[in-house]
Amino acid sequence: MTAAAPLRWVGIVRLGLVQSAIGAIVMLATSLLNRVMVVEYALPAAFPAGLVAWHYAVQLSRPIWGHGSDRGRRRTPWILGGMALLAGGAMVAVWALGVIAGGGRWGYALAVLAFAMIGAGVGAAGTSLLALLATRVAPERRAAAASVTWIMMVAGIAVSAAVAGTLVDPFSYLRLCAVVSGVAGAAFLVATAAVWGLERPVPMPDEALPPPPAFRAALRAMWADSDARRFTIFVFLSMLAYAMQDLILEPFTGLRFGLTPGQSTQVSSIQHGGVLLGMILAGVGGSVFAGHGASGLRRWIVAGCIGSALALCGLALAARVGPGWPILANVFALGFANGIFAVAAIGAMMALAGAGAADGSPSEGIRMGVWGAAQAIAFGLGGLTGAVAVDAGRALIGSMPEAFTLVFGTEAMLFLVAAAMSLRGAPRVVGLGREVML
Structure with a gap:
């Protein structure tokens, strides 16, 4: 070894x-x-x-x-x-x-x-x-x-x-x-x-x-760890919420606010600018306050989830209000909160994976693999679900604003559920002599 x-x-x-x-x-x-x-x-x-x-x-x-x-x-x-x-x-x-x-x-x-x-x-x-x-x-x-x-x-x-x-x-x-x-x-x-x-x-x-176990044994051992299992569910729910607006945000700004294709494309740039700023803040802040135990990465995860939920509630209101709502500021706020959440969640992945298996055998790879698979499912399913839900809502309800309100509101609730999971079941991880709360 x-x-x-x-x-x-x-x-x-x-x-x-x-x-x-x-x-x-x-x-x-x-x-x-x-x-x-x-x-x-x-x-x-x-x-x-x-x-x-x-x-x-x-x-x-x-x-x-x-x-x-x-x-x-x-x-x-x-x-x-x-x-x-x-x-x-x-x-x-x-x-x-x-x-x-x-x-x-x-x-x-x-x-x-x-x-x-x-x-x-x-x-x-x-x-x-x-x-x-x-x-x-x-x-x-x-x-x-x-x-x-x-x-x-x-x-x-x-x-x-x-x-x-x-x-x-x-x-x-x-x-x-x-x-x-x-x-x-x-x-x-x-x-x-x-x-x-x-x-x-x-x-x-x-x-x-000890020698690394076979794949099935390693997977069973990883899933038997309640912290790792709970974190897998957290990753899926939070990333599902993160991805649901991917395919509908630009069409939303065009349909509800009359933005041209070029202006709608700029919305994506504004959102990603917010993501980058949020990532920088969480990266610097997460390092500065890394030694604060329970107030470490968990606080940044919760802040990012709640901030994302509030920004999505704003988009739900924007669907109702229409022109006149500060849509660009709202989109920037969503990106900013998403950036904070994403970096904190990835840092938490690294901390929990770095804790290793109970028997001391290498397990960082399979843990990251399971969480990566959960993220991939959530990304693929999230974008599809958001788009299908808007189409189905418009067909069943007969109202485009209400259809978008429903989807954005559902995303907000998923983020709040993820925040609650992080608060109630934060696993305790020990790594290199320093305790970090996820």
Whole structure:
């Protein structure tokens, strides 16, 4: 077995570069290729939407990837293997699009394979990266580390989107191939350089730790832990609430407030600006107050959940009031509260995963995998549920404002339930000699 000193800030930033690389390639699949399929190739919008949903479904394999890195007691090979699979999946997706454009029916099956590779790559690389962070980041730095890595992921998405958007015009299939291959290849090289040599273990006797259990035994042991089980439910509920407005917020501002397509797109930018500011605040504040025991990460989680619920109540009122409501400020507030919640929740994941199994065997990977799978289910289900609920509400109630009010109000209640779970059942975690309340 191995042990190593906690990561310094340079090491945390290097892992943030890996997260940036993951975000850059995922952007190609979920944004650029989505638009190209629908606009340039006139494919049904349901096709790329189904592929994105499929890549989330494949991420249910996250516990398997995490357990593999636990058994090997090394995260780096799983991170690099996942990045290779992710980059390869993006390039296969472009190949599939060319086959479909040429009339080849098997291109659809190839696209399904490509997005399966993308989902598996995100699962393997992302889960192992979070497990490495949970293992090697000191408790007092976890909130800041979560903030740094997620801000860098957003930056990776933004930079790659800007570069790809600039280089793909004037559009042609060959230019699309070059851009996707270039971005995916560059992201893989950045991730490899960032993680290479970072996981330098100190040899210890093999008998220092018990051998890792088999997958099913590890999964049963993890689920038998009441703290881990309760936290899994918390992750699902809170992320479900987080994701329900993803597909309906921009249409809402257009339908209810008459914003143009360009103005509605700017709403997303305003929301993400709030997310970044909230992440920075939670990262700095979570580190400054890391030693306050029960007032640590749990307070930031509760504050983020309640703030998100209040902002969603504001959107529910906005649906009733319509023009005249400060919609942009409301959206910014939602993003700000979401950012606080997201960083605190990820820091809590790292703390609870870092606590390890009761028998001392490595378990960070499988714990992160289970929570990542719960998050993937919530993201995929949340966006779909929000959109379907609005359509069903408009059909059954016959009122567009009331349909949006119902959906935003449901999201607010889910956030309040998540906050109550955090307050009533906060697990106590011990790590590196410092107690942290989740």
